[in-house]
Amino acid sequence: MMLFAAFIAAVISAATIPARAADRDRLEAYLDVTGFGVALDSIALAAADAPAMLGLEASDFGYEWERVATEVFDTDQMRETALDMLSETLSDEMLSHAAEFYASDLGQRLVAVENASHMREDDDAKRAEGLELLAEMPEARREVLRDMNAAVDSAGTGVRAVQEIQVRFLLAASYAGVLAYDLDEQALRALMAEGETELRAQIEASALANAAATYANLSTEGLQAYVEALEDPVMARVYELMNAVQYEIMANRFEALAARMAELQPAQEL
Numbered sequence: 001m002m003l004f005a006a007f008i009a010a011v012i013s014a015a016t017i018p019a020r021a022a023d024r025d026r027l028e029a030y031l032d033v034t035g036f037g038v039a040l041d042s043i044a045l046a047a048a049d050a051p052a053m054l055g056l057e058a059s060d061f062g063y064e065w066e067r068v069a070t071e072v073f074d075t076d077q078m079r080e081t082a083l084d085m086l087s088e089t090l091s092d093e094m095l096s097h098a099a100e101f102y103a104s105d106l107g108q109r110l111v112a113v114e115n116a117s118h119m120r121e122d123d124d125a126k127r128a129e130g131l132e133l134l135a136e137m138p139e140a141r142r143e144v145l146r147d148m149n150a151a152v153d154s155a156g157t158g159v160r161a162v163q164e165i166q167v168r169f170l171l172a173a174s175y176a177g178v179l180a181y182d183l184d185e186q187a188l189r190a191l192m193a194e195g196e197t198e199l200r201a202q203i204e205a206s207a208l209a210n211a212a213a214t215y216a217n218l219s220t221e222g223l224q225a226y227v228e229a230l231e232d233p234v235m236a237r238v239y240e241l242m243n244a245v246q247y248e249i250m251a252n253r254f255e256a257l258a259a260r261m262a263e264l265q266p267a268q269e270l
Helices: 004-013 024-034 036-053 065-072 075-089 092-102 105-118 123-136 139-152 158-176 185-194 196-214 220-230 233-264
Strands: none
Touching: 024 036, 024 075, 024 092, 024 105, 036 065, 036 075, 036 105, 036 158, 036 233, 065 233, 075 233, 092 105, 092 233, 105 196, 105 220, 123 196, 139 196, 139 220, 139 233, 158 185, 158 196, 158 233, 185 196, 220 233
C-alpha cells in the first residue's frame, strides 16, 4: 500500500531541503498569523464524516463516539505534528514571505474570514449560501475565485489527497475489523480511479461555492490581489508544503480513528 506519507516525502524532496529550517517559536507564531493553526484545528470537524464513509451513523457507535473522536483528533497533538513537519521543511525565507503577506491589512482580513469559515460546522448551509451567491455573481468575480482556488492547489494534489485519505481510512477500518468484510486494496484503488473525474468536478464545484461564501464581504480587487500573492513562486511552495502536511495529518488521524472505532462495536453489521 502506498502511504500518503510517501507523497509528502516526494513533495519535500522535489526541491532542495532548506539549509536552515525555521525555529519553533517563529513557526508557532506563523500558525497564528497565517490562520494555518485554525485550518489544522478544523480537521477535527472531519471526524463527523467517518461513519458515513462506512455506511453508518455516529449513533451506531454509541455514547463513546464523541469522546473517542475528540481524543483521536486532538487539536494540540495535530498542531505539534504540523510543527514537527514544518520545522524540517519550511525555510526562513518561505516563512517570512508568507507571514509578511498575512500580517498585512489584506492578509489579516483574509485570515479572519478563512478562520471563521474553517470552524463553521454546517457545510450544507455554507454550500447553499455559496451557490446562491454564485447565481447572482458577475462572471469576472467567479473567475477570480476559480483562479484563487487553482492557486491554493497549484500542484493539483487535492483530488489525489482525498482519494488517498479515503483509501487509508477504509483499509484501516477493514484491517481493524470494523467492516464485516475484507477490502482488496487494488480493487479499491481501481474503483477510486474510475470515479476520479466525477470527484474532481465535485471538489471544484464545492470549493467554488465555499469560496463564494467565505469571501462574500471582500472586494473583487482584494481577491485579485490575493490571487497574485498566491501565484508568487515562494508562496506556491509554501502552500504545497502546507497542503501536504494537512493531508498527511488528516490521513493519519483517520487511520487512528478506524482502529479506535473497532473498540466501539457498531450496533449494526455492514
